[in-house]
Amino acid sequence: MSAIFFLIACSVFIALFFLGAFFWANKNGQHDDTYTPAIRILFEDDVISDGQENEKGVDESELNK
């Protein structure tokens, strides 16, 4: 039954780990702006290396839709 000491210690330790993770995220500024990243993720990756033609093609087809 001494397992219970071990289990309590384990559970508290895991909880502490997550609390620490939260503190780290908070300090890192991850909660400062909760809106812009949601928009940022929708931006397409750059296709500039493919040259201007491709770039323009994408542009036109989007507009013609």
Add this chain to the structure above:
Amino acid sequence: MTPLKDVQKEQRCFHCGDVVVKANYEVDGHDFCCLGCKSVYQVLNQHKLTHYYKYNTHPGISIRKDKSQYFYLEDEGIANSLLDYKDDHIAAVTLYVPTIHCSSCIWLLENLHKLQQGVTNTRADFLRKEVRITFCHDIIKLKQLVELLTEIGYAPIITLKDTLSKSEKKDSNRLVRKIAVAGFCFGNSMMISFPEYFGLGTFERNYAQLFGVVNLLFTLPIMLYSGQDYFVSSIKSIRQGHLNLDIPLTLGIIVLFLRSVWEILSGSGAGFSDTLCGLLFFLLIGRWVQQKTYHHLSFERDYRSYFPVAVTKIDAGEEKTVALSALQVGDRILIRNNEIIPADAILLKGAARIDFSFVTGESSPVDKILGEIIYAGGKQTEQVIELEVVKPVSQSYLTSLWNDQKNKKEQVFFQSFSNKISRYFTPILLLIAFISLFFWFYIGEPGRAWSAFTAVLIIGCPCALALSSPFTLSAVLSVFDRNGLFMKDTLAIEKMAGIDTLVFDKTGTISTLHQKELPFKGSLPAMEASMVFSVCRNSNHPLSRKIVQSLQDTCEILPISSYAEIPGKGIRAIIKNKEVLIGSYSFVVGTDVQFYKGPGTYVRIDEHVRGVFSMEQKWRDGLESLIKALSSSYELHLLSGDVDRDSSVLSSLFPQRDYLNFNQLPADKLHYISSLQQNGKKVAMIGDGLNDAGALKCADLGLAVSDDVNNFSPACDAIMSGASFSKFCRFLGFSKKAMHIIYCSFAISLLYNIVGMYFATQGNLSPLLAAILMPLSTITIISFTSLTTRLYARKYTL
């Protein structure tokens, strides 16, 4: 193909979406409204950034800002005071850019490094409308960076305040961290408390002591870290002599802790550790909800937000940029077109035509002659003028008005509902506790006496009560928010509910300067309209452009044989041997002819004054019905800085003629409000925040009406978007209902307290009962307030 066709049919600018008047600007098959929009497109196209137009249609902003306004950034000292960080190569700056409005904006700003060498990284914050730019300052200077932003339509607003208060960034994350710790302790102590609640077998009983001690360990961070604010606040409130709601809360927290320590260490019970942790967890969440603010709106602006960061000083014939704080009496300063005069000064050189709408509310600019004193806050609308400063910035007429008010406001202390309640709550709670203590002593059961005493203080802890206000008010806040009314804090809603007198400002508040059509007073036949149209086409003056826009559908272009634009006066042109004069009253009408005088652009063809393109203000939509609805339950006043030319219209609108006041200076408005307050009225001032800034601050509720909520926000309690003006009556009604909701939820939480009291006074409060009662009452209150608020919002169609 259809959308593209539509765009072309309507002739909208590909960049900004404005109607294209005459398509002179075309690139790659896209039409543009002006050279500015076209060049932005070309710049973006050149750097392969046309993705900008892909995410949204017409994402651009038409450039109306003059980039020369940032001349002061050349001064190293001023530029450095704006920077967040600077080392040998890298510098970082955070700029407020109110024109950020869509995803394209974010995309373009974050790809700024492709547009400009030297920019290493850009981060946009959409809600705060800020960009943080990191750049190599040996490649690009701050001034160039700001000018680049202005060129592509994202002109940052830099004010005097930005240079002064850089370090005031407060740590709003502290509360979140406290909640996190409280949540951690709450979860763990509940887990450890469960065996106790489910009943311990004989075997587990050996571990009861262990569970208790572990539980106690979890309450330590709660007491030492999370609960700090409550202890501090209680001590403060006792020192100041008025009891706030934090005192019974703190009392409850301390008693819970002490009794838990006693029970666990003496082995007489399981203690109330999880209740204590839960209590603080919920209370802190309530605090957090109450703290909700609008990042992008500033409610604390004063004159420093309007004044420029620096001015051009003339020193021994040389132009020099100096920071405003370094400006001294006797300095000669240079004020260009559209610049604000920062200090009271004497006009030395040039033609001054000053727009004093900021100071006095008078909408038409005033001509000043040499040697006259020009008060700070006026905006020059003509060519460059030279002035000599006669008073320091901090002592000018305008700024003294602000400072005056600041002192006054501090004396007024608003008693919120929960503060009023807590004055009675704490004494009654203590009374019950002591009565039960003495009762059980008298009966002869001292053990039970202490148990009853502590239980009363625990049960009496007004947790649900403390939560009812923040949760209701923050729900109301978000309803208002959706409808274009932004309150500074939850307290402002309580203030709003208590208002019985409304004072309106006229210009910009119940009337608006923004209008699409331009009514012509007089007669203008089609032929002559075409003549006016043809003349105005050649001018870049904003009024000319407005006239062109209003006439373009019906008129044709006629050849002009002579054309001359006289700055500040108007246009003289000859078409078909007829002389056309368009411009100001004195220029067009002259002194010999009598004609209706009002703000507007006059037209004369040969000898005949044809009429005027009226620039008169239009009443806001729904004003009449709003005034009618308000007059039944509120006392209505009107303060106007203008002359009383509209008095006949207004007196038919407003129920009491005596309450209409014209020719009011800002100081008069301020005194008017305070005299109303001295008569025991609860006054709400509804103004545009320009010339009534002092009155807004002085009133119990200062409400600023603004057509562009992001661009302009004076010091006030609430900002209402102009489009929501007609909803104002419903806002007021809804705020009253919000107070009813708070009263109801207060009654509910009292009911819980009374039920708990029944057990508590008998001294048999079990930890289980406390652990159930406390979260149950909290959840009831939160769901009750949010449901009823939503219900009422629907009823008021908000």
